[in-house]
Amino acid sequence: MPAVTRPRVGLVLSGGGARGAYEVGVLSVLAPLLESRGERPEVLVGTSAGAINAVLLAAHADLPFPAAVEAVATMWRTTRYEDVLGPLISPAELRRVLLYGLELIGLPGASVPSLLDASPQARTLREVVDFDRLARNVSSRRVATVAVVATAYHSGRSVVFQHGGPAPPNDEVRAIDYVPTRIGEAHVLASAAIPVLFPAVEVSRPARAAGWYGDGGTRLNTPLKPALALGADRLVVIGLNAITGRGRDGGRARPDIFAGAAQMLQSGLADQLANDVATLVTVNRLLDGRATNGPYRRIPYMFVAPQGVDSVGRLAVEIHARHFSGVGGLLRCRDLNLLGRVLDVGRNPQRGELLSYLLFAREFFDAMIERGRADARRWLDGTPDGDPWRCDDLPDAAPATRRSRT
Incomplete structure (x- = not known):
């Protein structure tokens, strides 16, 4: 009798950015269930903050899955603003602003790598991620593959740095390259290097992929396709931007630069995610009940993301007003107090959306973890047949009777 292959x-x-704490909230609910079903994720793929979470989970893969998730949650809860970014007001920042002004007027030799000092993030990453332990977990097959996505400045393509497993062929249609390597600090920092805000990161190995890289989210923020190409048969997808809910009330006021930036984030991150999940659902429906001997197959999935456009921005504004505004907030964290003033976050939720990416504070992390837990429970409560996996209908998009049993 042939052996049954486990999906x-x-x-x-x-x-x-700082929203990444939401992912461990979701996983804290899903991990015990997945562990009990023998469905612990073996292919871990992340972008930016998701890349940090992915490598942390891989480094703790020698623990039970719920314990590994709790270890990542502890990292978030103990991270402070100064562990990620340098001070907004300092001689170095004043020099940065001066150089930026000189660069704008075209002075030769004036060059600014970024608006913010992200050097503390590199130190923190070295402290919290044991890359040797990660490598041991991959070699012992506790994890099949861990991968982080970055964007190559020299080619404009998405590069998936993968540790473990066979490399898929490059995807010329989507401009995705797969590069086998031993994942290290530079690969993760590159994946999280938000253009303009954070400096580009130089990756030196492997030699064939050497160059300067930036945040993988600029092209591939939720890497569903790479996860499938790397061998996943089922997907747990966690988004950090809402793809459902009512749109914002635009009002009659002319949108300012911050509204434009928030709209760009929504278009580049949430809309891309919505399209990818919708494509997955469409393919699943087309293949329902058909033989799947070709290149396409039905992919059961779980999908959890925040509910409601601007909901995370509103939460960020609320947390900032409660803990980081006024004199008390100035004493608690001068940089977050100043950031709120610069963004004028009380004006509208769109400014809060921008703040939420940089609100590196325990209070915000705790709130995002709890929101992730609530949204994960909502997903599970929406599966009356007791099966957490679906093959059709997006969340809140169809009645429960149409959900697929797999």
């Missing part, structure tokens, strides 16, 4: 579960983690 390989992939975990897809999106990017979103």
Whole structure:
């Protein structure tokens, strides 16, 4: 009697700066269930903040899955603003602003790598991620593959740095390259290097992929396709931007630069995610009940993301007003107080959306973890047949009777 092949579960983690704490909230609910079903994710793929979560989970893959998730949650809860970014007011920042002004007027030799000092993030990453332990977990097959996505400045293509497993062929249609390597600090920092805000990161190995890289989310923020190409048969997808809910009330006021930036984030991150999940659902429906001997197959999935456009921005504004505004907020964290003033976050939720990417504070992390837990429970409560996997209908998009049993 032939052996039954167990489906390989992939975990897809999106990017979103400080919002990344949401992902461990979701996983804290899903992990015990997945562990009990023998469906612990073996393919871990992340972008930006999701890349950090992915490598942390891989480094703790020698623990039970719920314990590994709790270890990542502890990292978030103990991270402070100064562990990620340098001070907004300092001689170095004043010099940065001066150089930026000189660069704008075309002075030769004036060059600014970024608006913010992200050097603390590199130090923190070295402290919290044991890359040797990660490598041991991959070699012992506790994890099949861990991968992080970055964007190559020299080619404009998405590069998937993968540790473990055979490399898929490059995807010329989507401009995705797969590069086998031993994942290290530079690969993760590159994946999280938000253009303009954070400096580009130089990756030196492997030699064939050497060059300067930036945030993978600029092209591929929620890497569903790479997870499938790397061997996943089922996907747990966690987004950090809402793809459902009512749109915002635009009002009659002319949108300012911050509204434009928020709209760009929504278009580049949430809309891309919505399209990818919708494509997955469409293919599943087309293949329903048909033989799947070709290149396409039905992919059962779980999908959890925040509910409601601007909901995370509103939460960020609320947290900032409660803990980081006024004199008390100035004493608690001068940089977050100043950031709120610069963005004028009380004006509208769109400014809060921008703040939420940089609100590196325990209070915000705790709130995002709890929101992730609530949204994960909502997903599970929406499966009355007790099966957490679906093959059709997006969340809140169709009645429960149409959900597929797999």
